[in-house]
Amino acid sequence: MKALPTVAVLGTGQMGRPMALRLVSAGLAVRVWDRSHAKAEALVEAGATAAASPSQATADADVVLTMLADGPAVNAVMADPNGPLGSAGPETVWLQMSTVGIDWTDRLAGLAGACDVAFVDAPVSGSVGPAETGTLLVLASGPAHTRATLAPVLDAIGRRTIWLGPAGAGSRAKLVLNNWLVDLVESTAETLRFAGALGLDPATIIDLLDAPIGSPYAVDKARHMLKGDFTPNFALKHAVKDADLALAAAESVGIELGLTRSLIESWHRALAGGRGDEDLSTVYDDAGVRP
Ligand code: NAP
Numbered sequence: 001m002k003a004l005p006t007v008a009v010l011g012t013g014q015m016g017r018p019m020a021l022r023l024v025s026a027g028l029a030v031r032v033w034d035r036s037h038a039k040a041e042a043l044v045e046a047g048a049t050a051a052a053s054p055s056q057a058t059a060d061a062d063v064v065l066t067m068l069a070d071g072p073a074v075n076a077v078m079a080d081p082n083g084p085l086g087s088a089g090p091e092t093v094w095l096q097m098s099t100v101g102i103d104w105t106d107r108l109a110g111l112a113g114a115c116d117v118a119f120v121d122a123p124v125s126g127s128v129g130p131a132e133t134g135t136l137l138v139l140a141s142g143p144a145h146t147r148a149t150l151a152p153v154l155d156a157i158g159r160r161t162i163w164l165g166p167a168g169a170g171s172r173a174k175l176v177l178n179n180w181l182v183d184l185v186e187s188t189a190e191t192l193r194f195a196g197a198l199g200l201d202p203a204t205i206i207d208l209l210d211a212p213i214g215s216p217y218a219v220d221k222a223r224h225m226l227k228g229d230f231t232p233n234f235a236l237k238h239a240v241k242d243a244d245l246a247l248a249a250a251e252s253v254g255i256e257l258g259l260t261r262s263l264i265e266s267w268h269r270a271l272a273g274g275r276g277d278e279d280l281s282t283v284y285d286d287a288g289v290r291p
Contacts (some may be wrong), residue, residue, distance in 0.1 A: 004028050004061030004152050010054050010077055010084070011098070012039045014232060015124070016067035019097075019157050024048050026156035033057040035077075058084035058092070063153050064117075065095045070241055071104025078111060083146045085115040093118045093146045095153065097138075099178065099238070101245035102252075105171040107280040119147050121167040123174035124158065135159040139177075141169035172249070179260055181217070182239055182280070186263040189216045189284040191226055202226055205265035225284035230275075236283070237276035240267050266290050 009020040016032075017039065023030045024047040032040040033051040040050040051057035054077050058064045064084055068074045074096065077270040078084055088094070096105070096110050096119065101109040112119035114236050124246035130136045138154050138161040147163070148175075164170055188209075206222045224230065227289045243260050250257045266289045273289070275282045281287070 005149055006031070006060070007063045007065055007153055008033070008051070008054075008057040008061040008084070009048075009065045009067065010034075010057060011066060011068040011073075012043060013067070013069070013141045014128050014235070015131050016065075017043065018128060019065070019067060019136075020048055021046055022134045023153065026152065031057040031061065035276065044264060054078075054084045055082065055087040057072070059087040060089055061092060062149055063093050063095050063151065064088065066098055068098045070098065071100035071107070071240065074098050074100055074104070074108060075111070078108065084104075085111065085117055088115065088117050090116065091149070091259050093149050095119060095120050095150060097122050097124055099123045099174055099242055099245075100171065101175060101242075102171055106169050109167050110147055118143055118205075119167055120146050120150065121170040122154075122161075123170055125174065125177050126158075133159075139164060139170040139173045140164070141165050141171075142167040143189070162199060171264070175242065175246045175249050178239070178242040179250075179257060182243045182246075182263065182267075183259040184215065184218050185221055185239070186259070186267075186283060188222050189225060189281075189286075192222060192284060193286070221281045224279065224281045228285070230278035230282040230285075232277060232279045234280050235277055236270060236280045238269070239280040240264075240271050240276070243267065264287055 007023050010033050011032040012032050020032050030048040031051050032043050032048045033054050034040040038200045044050050094117050109119045122138050122140040124136040124138055126136040136158040138158040140161050141164045153267050192202040209219055217260045269289045
């Protein structure tokens with residue numbers, strides 16, 4: 001085993017891009033691939049190597065890091081019979097960091113198992129800012145023998161890695177956290193609308209939302225809501241995906257997520273209205289969203 005692993009990063013979107021840059025800065029050899037080739041090419045100047053295909057990126061890589069949109073996207077890239085798992089070596093570890101939910105994690109773990117590749121389910125908590133500063137929280141789960149290989153990768157990406165058990169535990173924790181997060185954003189939007197309707201200046205409410213009762217995340221989202229600045233950090237389409245995954249997971253274990261259930265229709269309407277690529281704080285703007 002080399003001192004520092006070679007990492008293939010598949011998916012250089014909002015999150016994959018800064019994560020790849022952190023790995024480069026930490027001195028790791030990084031190969032990047034994105035289906036929009038220009039996004040991978042844009043990282044070459046920083047020191048990454050752009051690959052023309054996923055399997056070119058993963059050939060002889062120690063770690064294959066996927067940071068793609070959702071389960072179907074990860075599957076499309078990884079399940080290709082001539083694809084990345086075929087070119088992976090016996091020591092390769094697949095570090096699956098996209099948020100894909102429980103069922104897709106099981107399917108992807110099965111795919112890895114069929115190719116004798118070690119699979120680590122490790123979604124992250126935190127957004128583009130923490131990805132840029134290497135301060136993500138990594139919710140890792142999977143075989144313990146992979147930890148030494150992954151340590152330099154996870155140290156470069158996150159401020160903390162929590163190992164939660166067998167693969168699947170990380171995705172379960174991520175669903176729980178993001179369920180809380182979508183409820184928080186909906187509650188923040190509703191609070192600002194409520195304040196405005198009562199004749200208060202919502203900006204004043206943001207000050208009052210500050211510590212000790214406010215969360216920094218909610219305060220940041222509230223500021224963007226009032227500015228009407230919905231530049232994506234965490235795109236609404238991904239937040240809706242995560243809310244849907246949480247609702248399905250809850251249903252499978254006989255739990256009702258009442259708060260999430262109450263927001264999901266209006267969030268889907270915002271998605272159908274073409275706002276999926278905006279930040280999830282766009283749900284503050286309820287034009288055409290609420291009856
Ligand atoms: P993003 O900017 O939309 O990037 C998604 C990536 O997936 C892009 O590389 C995209 O390619 C690729 N992709 C989408 N569909 C594909 C397909 N069918 N085949 C191949 N590639 C496909 O999303 P992101 O914000 O980086 O999020 C990535 C993952 O991390 C998601 O699962 C998200 O839920 C999760 N996450 C996001 C945040 C956040 O705050 N943004 C935080 C934690 C976790 P193109 O470049 O061609 O579009």
